[in-house]
Amino acid sequence: MLQRLPALVVGLITALAGAAAGAADGDAARGERQFQRCYACHSLDPNETATLQGPTLFQIFNRPAATVTGYEYSEAMRAQAAMGLTWDAATLDRYMADPDAVVPGTRMSVPPVRNAQDRADLLAYLARSGSYQR
């Protein structure tokens, strides 16, 4: 275990740095308001009990796509996941700006978040729940 510790530490630092880089210019408080765009279908609550149309966004940063247990992903999302799609900050930013450009045929029909500051604020809010833990 001790031999693996350096690799684990490096991995954790990389993950947190990735989340922080995307969220650095954002304001989480403003992002919480922006999250109203996502709220109907997504939750950040790890104990969410409602049956929502989208998967949880709890610790979404650096999560490999289509890996929330029990969620029925679309064929389009599973195809991108098979090609290695991972939700790092840059990918999340691109997905919010143009979902179809990242996952052609995605079921998510939310209009693009065109304003870069709004996306940065959203990323900052999403980052509050931390990064994906394998």
Add this chain to the structure above:
Amino acid sequence: MHRVLFATVSAWLLFCLAAAAQESKYYELAKGDYPHDVAVGPAGEVWFAGQKAGIAGRLDPATGKVERIPLGKDSAPHGVIVGPDGAPWFTDGGQNAIVRVDPTSKEVKVWPLPAERSPYTNLNTAAFDGKGRIWFTGQNGIYGRLDPTSGEIKVWDAPKGRGPYGITGTPKGDIWFVSLAGSYLANLDLESGRATVYEPPTKDQGARRVWSDSTGRLWISEWNSGNVSVYDPASKGWKQWKLPGDKPHTYAVWVDPDDKVWLSEWTANAVVRFDPATEKFASFPSDRPNANVRQMLGRRGEAWIAESGTERIRVIRYPAKTN
């Protein structure tokens, strides 16, 4: 054994022949228009909600010409219906407003929701009651009512919070909506706005859209269960049927003037027509994958379909009963 085989083949042939008796036509839209919902006007003109482009689209079915009318800054219309005034009315999530386009002058009028309900309620769908007022749902957990004459807007919190999705008016002018996350049907008191909840028999069924037939029965597309269900307010009874195929997901529902029930089913990438009299389904698959039909609406002999995934409008012309 032969008898079973014969019966199976005959049933399949009848199913295919029924579907083949219809005529499908597709209209290509501009890339990025993303038609979420569609509605047909009194002269046969077809309106669509161009959600990602922030436009009202007007299609002339005879020529295929599309007119695109910008609805305002940050517009992202989800729903469109044609009101009793013959005009298209939009539920515009991006502007958090109800929007009307004058069908002649193309003038756009915007009624924003009250400030305390800003910036975003995820406005979904609308329906008119029998008194000229338009009712709407917001998926973040609200429903509301706009009186276009006075401009008064009232908004209420929905039972169980987030989820309000499809909404419909009955021939009597009553208003009902369904909650996708809440998995219920609700009837609204037209004056007090109070919601009375009716739970479909299937738990967590994901009631997504609702439409009234000519007798006021409510037909519901259930996304999670893959069912179509019906509630009869007169008898207070429910019935439901599973759509054909493996793991169906039912999205759109529209009941035509002959009381046939049209649905979209995403796993089979098809529009499906259900005949309540025979309890049989007929299937009309799209000619392209991932059509992602989120809503449909029509008039006698014409079922209009918004293919958000292929950015096309489809019409199925079918033999209708004559009056």
